[in-house]
Amino acid sequence: MDKKLESKRLFLYLALSFFLTWIVFFTYIITGHKWDGSNPRMEGLSALGMLIPVLAHVLTRWITKEGFPLTGKGSMMLGISLKNKKWMFYLFALFMPWIYFEIGHGLSLLIYPDLFDPEYYKVMGIAKNMIPLLPLAAIINGAIGSFAAFGEEGGWRGYMMPKLIELVGTKKAVFIGGIIWGVWHAPLTCVGHNFGLDYPGFPYLGILIMCVDCTFMGVMLIYITQKTNSIWPATIMHAVNNANPSILAVYINTERAAEVMPNPIVGFVILLIPTIVIGSICLVLLCREKGTI
Amino acid sequence: MGGLLYKDFVSINGKKLVWILIIGTVLFFGLRVAFPGTMNQEAFLTMTEDGQEMNLLDYLFFSIFACCIIGILGLVNGWVAKIVDGDTKNKIRGYISSLPLEKNAYIASKYLFIAISAYVFLSFEMMWGVICNAFCREGVSSELMAAICSFIPPLICLVLLSAAIELPLFILLGVQKAKLIKIAVVMGIGFVIVGFLLFGNLNWISENFNILTFMNWYETHTFEVAFLTILSPVITLALYYVSYRITCFFSNQEV
Numbered sequence: 001m002d003k004k005l006e007s008k009r010l011f012l013y014l015a016l017s018f019f020l021t022w023i024v025f026f027t028y029i030i031t032g033h034k035w036d037g038s039n040p041r042m043e044g045l046s047a048l049g050m051l052i053p054v055l056a057h058v059l060t061r062w063i064t065k066e067g068f069p070l071t072g073k074g075s076m077m078l079g080i081s082l083k084n085k086k087w088m089f090y091l092f093a094l095f096m097p098w099i100y101f102e103i104g105h106g107l108s109l110l111i112y113p114d115l116f117d118p119e120y121y122k123v124m125g126i127a128k129n130m131i132p133l134l135p136l137a138a139i140i141n142g143a144i145g146s147f148a149a150f151g152e153e154g155g156w157r158g159y160m161m162p163k164l165i166e167l168v169g170t171k172k173a174v175f176i177g178g179i180i181w182g183v184w185h186a187p188l189t190c191v192g193h194n195f196g197l198d199y200p201g202f203p204y205l206g207i208l209i210m211c212v213d214c215t216f217m218g219v220m221l222i223y224i225t226q227k228t229n230s231i232w233p234a235t236i237m238h239a240v241n242n243a244n245p246s247i248l249a250v251y252i253n254t255e256r257a258a259e260v261m262p263n264p265i266v267g268f269v270i271l272l273i274p275t276i277v278i279g280s281i282c283l284v285l286l287c288r289e290k291g292t293i
Numbered sequence: 294m295g296g297l298l299y300k301d302f303v304s305i306n307g308k309k310l311v312w313i314l315i316i317g318t319v320l321f322f323g324l325r326v327a328f329p330g331t332m333n334q335e336a337f338l339t340m341t342e343d344g345q346e347m348n349l350l351d352y353l354f355f356s357i358f359a360c361c362i363i364g365i366l367g368l369v370n371g372w373v374a375k376i377v378d379g380d381t382k383n384k385i386r387g388y389i390s391s392l393p394l395e396k397n398a399y400i401a402s403k404y405l406f407i408a409i410s411a412y413v414f415l416s417f418e419m420m421w422g423v424i425c426n427a428f429c430r431e432g433v434s435s436e437l438m439a440a441i442c443s444f445i446p447p448l449i450c451l452v453l454l455s456a457a458i459e460l461p462l463f464i465l466l467g468v469q470k471a472k473l474i475k476i477a478v479v480m481g482i483g484f485v486i487v488g489f490l491l492f493g494n495l496n497w498i499s500e501n502f503n504i505l506t507f508m509n510w511y512e513t514h515t516f517e518v519a520f521l522t523i524l525s526p527v528i529t530l531a532l533y534y535v536s537y538r539i540t541c542f543f544s545n546q547e548v
Contacts, residue, residue: 041423041426041429041435042427044426044427045423045424046428048420048423048424065544071294071295079295127515127516129516130516130519133519133520136523137519137522137523138521140526140527141522141523143526144415144446145415145416145419147415147416147419147420150416200400251418255319266426283368
């Protein structure tokens with residue numbers, strides 16, 4: 001492997017990915033939009049910025065004449081194979097977000113029981129008979145409408161991570177990749193994405209927690225990508241994760257969080273605990289397979 | 294398999310189509326930004342029957358969006374015949390059977406191609422929906438847009454279901470017979486529609502098919518629509534797979 005060439009390709013990819021996406025994000029911000037409180041339909045539009053990493057991937061391959069192999073080593077990893085029990089990783093991708101969100105919300109209710117509000121689903125505008133269907137809806141809608149997640153995964157897991165792993169090794173790559181991915185979200189974090197605008201340490205604490213989330217979420221995504229040699233399971237998992245599949249979530253009164261919690265961001269940190277645990281297990285498995293443990 | 298899929302991609306002028314889709318999306322985005330539903334010129338404003346303000350620009354873009362959805366349904370449906378017809382004309386199937394490929398690879402490639410096409414178009418339609426929605430006026434416009442978008446997955450499922458019926462016909466019976474059957478069915482439906490237009494109660498259509506009654510119906514059936522949206526992809530994919538297995542079974546018996 002020509003390390004110098006691969007590094008150049010990686011830097012070009014990162015430059016394109018950050019520059020092009022931040023144009024979209026900053027346009028959203030400059031035109032006076034904030035994640036909380038402004039037109040929620042504009043959020044959907046700015047979410048189309050998620051498509052940029054895969055565009056940066058294609059542009060980098062085109063500029064550096066790397067070629068566009070669809071499957072195999074050094075490819076865009078677009079193939080799908082269910083052989084050799086690879087189908088299990090697709091199930092992992094579909095259901096794991098539901099599991100860690102449900103555990104996370106369960107932990108929130110255990111630590112802060114005052115957050116429990118049996119009628120809160122009404123405030124969220126959800127019909128009672130829809131509640132049991134929510135995880136299934138999130139899983140199916142996530143899997144169907146996964147094109148935005150494909151945009152991110154096609155770039156981060158489909159291009160950046162394989163290059164980083166080859167250049168710096170698995171363990172370092174996981175953490176560097178997580179930080180890069182977290183920082184990429186920074187403009188949106190600064191206008192209230194995920195954590196809102198009103199918390200001590202705004203916005204630096206939010207960016208830091210986003211980096212932690214991206215690192216451990218990223219490990220799971222890298223793990224299933226490496227096991228299947230395909231970005232599709234990661235795409236599905238990312239999309240389902242963004243759809244926030246959980247039944248307990250509709251019984252948590254988030255408006256009470258400011259009164260109950262010392263810092264509203266604590267709620268997100270608690271929600272992150274299962275992700276960190278599962279991500280750590282995936283990291284150990286990943287390093288064991290690569291022979292770095 | 295990749296080669297077989299690429300062959301089908303070429304047979305439908307895939308590259309040209311991808312460029313049309315990308316340019317169309319950029320154009321649609323540009324026009325929507327230039328003519329948002331929030332424009333307050335009086336010429337564009339109108340009232341719905343229940344007194345809500347609506348921007349005609351929104352209505353225009355919704356109509357374009359709905360036409361695109363229906364056009365795409367027809368386009369993908371037409372590909373079923375095209376990808377099998379091209380192989381028959383060029384005697385490709387016999388050539389493929391002599392290659393060291395898995396015995397069901399040819400049939401699998403056809404099913405996979407239609408499924409991938411449906412997924413790609415679903416993604417584009419959702420993207421157009423997001424663009425259309427981002428610039429529409431608050432109130433009835435955004436509600437109508439949400440209602441249209443919620444029907445995209447079931448409609449795409451309809452395309453897959455139609456392909457699940459047509460593909461076995463085209464692959465097992467041959468293009469000529471399959472086309473005859475398809476024309477007979479389409480003509481049958483056409484006769485029913487013409488019959489209704491000639492002898493049916495047309496007032497019933499104007500009374501029951503307008504935006505207001507659609508929105509009222511949607512609001513009272515939100516749960517059913519959501520349920521349909523959730524379950525339809527699962528049921529459709531299961532039926533699609535069953536259709537594939539049936540086609541493989543009969544195709545192997547023919548050999």
